[in-house]
Amino acid sequence: MHTKNILYTALLAAIIIGAGSCKKESEFLDVQPTNIFTNEQALSDPAQALSILANLYSRQLDISTVKSWQSMADFSESFPSQNGGDLDIVRRTGWGYGSWSNWDYAYIREMNLFLERCEAAEKLSADDKKRFLAEGRFLRANFYFELTKRMGGVPLVLESMQYDYKGDPTYLQHPRAKEAEMYDFVISEAEAIKMDLPADASVKSRASRGAALAMATRAALYAGSIAKYGVNTPQVSLPGGEVGIPAAKANEYYTKALTLAQEIIGGSAGAYALYNYKSDLQENFAAIFYDKGNNPESIFIEDFKLKSGKVHGFTQWNQPRFGAEEEEGGRINPSLNLVQSFEKLDNTFAPLPVKDGNGNPVYYDNQLDIFADRDARLGGTVILPGSMFKGRPVDIWAGYILGDGGIITGDDRGQLKPLPGTTTPVQIVGFDGPITGKEHTAQSGFYLRKYLDPAAGSGSRGTGSEVPFIRYRYAEVLLNAAEAAYELGQAGVAVGYMNEVRKRAGLVIPLAAGDITFDRIVHERRAELSFEGHVLFDNKRWRRAHTIWDGVPLTEADLLSDIGAATKRNTQPWALWPYKVHNPGSVNHGKWTYKVLKSSLVTGTNRFLFGNYYSFINNDIRSNNPKIVKQPNQD
Amino acid sequence: MKKLAILLGAVTLFACKKDNYDPPASKLTGRVVYQGEPIQLEFNQVPFQLYQYGFGKVGPVSNTTFTQEGTFSVLLFDGEYKLIIPDNQGPFLWKKNGAGAPDTVVVNMSGNKELDLEVMPFYMIRDHQFSAAAGKVTGTFKIEKIITDAGARNVERVNLYINKTAFVSGNGANYSIASASISGGNITDMNNVSMTVTVPELVPAQSYVFARIGLKVAGVEDMIFSPIVKLSL
Secondary structure, eight states, rough: OOHHHHHHHHHHHHHHHHHOOOOHHHHHHOOOOSSOOOOHHHHHHHHHHHHHHHHHTTTTTOOSSSTBBGGGGGGTTTTEEOOOOGGGHHHSSSTTTTTTTOHHHHHHOOOOOOHHHHHHSSOOOHHHHHHHHHHHHHHHHHHHHHHHHSSSOOOOSSSSOOOOSSGGGGOOOOOOOOOHHHHHHHHHHHHGGGSSSOOOOOOOOOOOOHHHEEEEEEEHHHHHHHHHGGOOOTTTTTHHHHOOOOOOGHHHHHHHHHHHHHHHTTTOOOOOOOOOOSSSSHHHHHHHHHOTTTTTSEEEOOOOTTTSSSSSSHHHHOOSSSTTTTSOOOOEEEEEHHHHHHHHSOOOOOOOOBBBBTSBBOOSSGGGGTTTBBBBHHHHEEEEETTTTTEEEEEOOOEEETSSOOEEEEEEEEEEEEEETSSSEEEEEEETTOOTTOOOOOSSSSSSOOOOSSSTTTTTTOOOOOOOOEEEHHHHHHHHHHHHHHHTTHHHHHHHHHHHHHHHHTTSSOOOOOOOHHHHHHHHHHHEEEEEHHHHHHHHHHOHHHSSSBBBOOOOOHSSSSTTTTTTOSSSSSEEEEEEOOOOTSSSTEEEEEEEETTOOOOOOOOOOOSSSOOOOOOOHHHOOSSSSTTTOOO | HHHHHHHHHHHHHHHHHHHHOOOOOOOOOOOOOOTTEEEBBTTTTTTEEEEOOOSSSSSSSSSEEEEETSEEEEEEEEEEEEOOOOTSSSSOOOOBTTTTBBBBBOOOOOOOOHHHEEEESEEEEEEEEEEEEEEEEEEEEEEEEEOSSTTTTOOEEEEEEEEEEOOOOOSTTTTTSSSEEEEEGGGOTTEEEEEEOOOOOOOOOOEEEEEEEEEEEEOOOOOEEEEEEEEEE
């Protein structure tokens, strides 16, 4: 190339570059990042807004959840069949004051920010915006409800707060609201947003009108019972009302709870109904929790989906160990305490017939016979010895019992030993145990059935389960209505709702209005809602927690008496072990018999202190915000 | 290598000098008493708290519990502390200030110190006597009602507990192997209460048990006890 041309080209290039670089400084530095959306961009499109909401949905808090088996294993309703630290559930003598506490104001702030930004968003259609805002408010109200159950009144922060960096943060410090104000907030939010949410029973993993109402009826019921039964524990209160609700408000809340529940029952929120599709009532009850396709019962769920990354291992952790898809399972072993509490079909309570009137053992042809003629929810909640899961029988039996009462058993699953008078080794203990200290065997004699997924692969680590966790369901709404009506003196109304729930469980002899007692209400919730995250909160709001978990070891006599009484002690999980009779020549040879026992691993007792009613607010929180008053009865 | 060892030694030496405070060395000991008599409590249940102000933090600097015999001991730095027994803890009333909050005892630590804390128990167990015969333990005692004014509370129940170890109370499987119980309503004569409990089989065998009486006051979480007595079987 000619030298002159090179020179001109270079000059031209310099000019071009120079011109380009002559931007104003502000323009040059103020470049939109390519990896972060602005608030406006993020909320410019409904799909995008929904993905932000999805994050907020996924951070809701549950006391019990399928994401953690330990979260369901406490309160003497089960024995934790896993060695190591999880056994502390039955080894400790109570709960720390910090148990169940939560103070996730980061989450609250993000919900507040979402609401503010969504309100300001210009490109969303009015309908979309209305629904998103209602969903955001639902999540916030539901989370405040969850905090209230655990902590009582907490600071009710409803806008994002910003520090001004002037050195004085006191304007950011909010005192705790009254406990009653928290419940009022939850109820009023639900009423304010319900018309903006779809009245559609098929909307389950997102907020719906039914979800808002179900949240509100439960909140009103909680508030009503705290007001009513708080008089039994006068020391569980604070002078400022942050803990405790005046007794005079009970009726108002119960009325509200009943009205809100009836709004769902009346059908205005969508076509909700009890799940009732299978003729086998036990299977039917179990299917409430795994049937996703056609389920009019669930109202608000945390959903899971196979191959999406959001699956859980609940089936893998709790499936019957023998022949399972993974060499593990069986962790939650429901206690005999719970199992025997299920009613007989004639609406009476009785211990399982282990011994006859003279104290002699009763013998059964089949393992399941001892559980015959009971509430179908027993077999729907618990895998009983002799029953099936995924089409194969479980192998739960503790050994052979001989004619002289001697026991032949082993210390490994399905162990072989020769029986007396023979030389050929035979199996002398079940492949599912029970064997004390052998983890993942049915150490209480039972496995959990609720939430177990019958789908192939659900028990394997690589696949997981997509069975949802149900946060609100129709049967609970009915029971809320029944309890509220009962407390308002309308036993006739209460019994109608109770009987609906009971009929589905095979208890077809209806109760009469006069049969409805507080004990019945308490029992019905336990039978229907066990392992669903109610046991702690229900017993807290009824102010019974310190009496049923009083730290006194549970004796066999205590265990077997007063079944169905609301005040019954429940401090340690008991077990029921099946034995096969080996007594050639006897009529009982080859039959089954049972023993009631308490595992030697159960060394602790549950003791609920007055200071456990409201969880500890730690000293850092109180140092940072001196307006936060301390919980009562704690040290 | 030798040099390295010397260097490491030097570093360790300096680190100890520079970084560490002397541990607290002043011992505060004492008892919780009624008219000079120690109040018998449950192991690790009744707390007392020491506060020290001026650090911009809330919360106690020491939060620990009385022994079964109603004694306590803590090691502290010298300085001024405030001691309380928190609300609704213990089978007794702790004095309150005008605002109804637990009144504080100012404790000035400068060397070791002994301190008795005077409280008003709801009841006291008096004249306890235990005997063991024929596989049974019998306890007789009197119940004296101390608080008789508007703050008085009823007896919910009394228990006779026995245990294999010297830790005896009702909570948890480790603290009693057997117990007898009488509810408050069934006590006819507070000056002469007698209870009997059968000693279960002791595994491994031992020739003695420990016994004590516990009294549960209605609406109060912590029980008040008699002293622990070792009984030969």
